[in-house]
Amino acid sequence: EIVMTQSPATLSGSPGERATLSCRASQNIDHKLAWYRHKPGQAPSLLIFGASTRATSVSDRITGTGSGTEFMLTINSLQSEDGAVFYCQQYKDWPRTFGQGTKIEIK
């Protein structure tokens, strides 16, 4: 199976700062990558698909880049609502696999 590795595990930032999250695939997944935001007690929310396309109603502060095996999610101007765990997920192959998540803590 394709292993997805995210870094860092935890990221702490102040409101207004930029956060950069990394996701690496163990083999080429082209652009078949999604990013989700997951808050405790809620369903995950799709942010990005196709590595760089924002899902409906997603803020333009959130940008996805990358292809192949290296991907990034950038969140500009952090806000309190960004405090959550962010997951990447590949859909190039089965089983679909997720990274272990990056937790963003807002100072």
Added chain:
Amino acid sequence: QVQLTEWGAGLLKPSETLSLTCSVSGGSLAGYYWSWIRQSPGKGLEWIGEINHRESGTFNPSLKGRLGMSVDMPKNQFSLILNSVTAADTAVYFCATFDVAHTPYGAHDYWGQGILVTVSS
């Protein structure tokens, strides 16, 4: 807009069978793939498997052999069966799907709220 609601038994003993159902409103089962995803306590998300309205599906090999899925078109719902559960199957179970008009197959933009299933003796 598609809405998903999971329901089923929330407390099981080891070796029992997990049975969950996801009710779909705002859309038909036809033409979509319907997924189950879980999150064990303190861990990340794990894709369990998916099924379409013809009951053609793909399962996670890590669970294959214990796993079954089915659809009920008249009731507009689909189900997950996991046999011989252990404490390692304790998790919040989500059903999920995608908006075929806007989202590629494999990503998930519609999710249920999740249901906690605890396996404990």
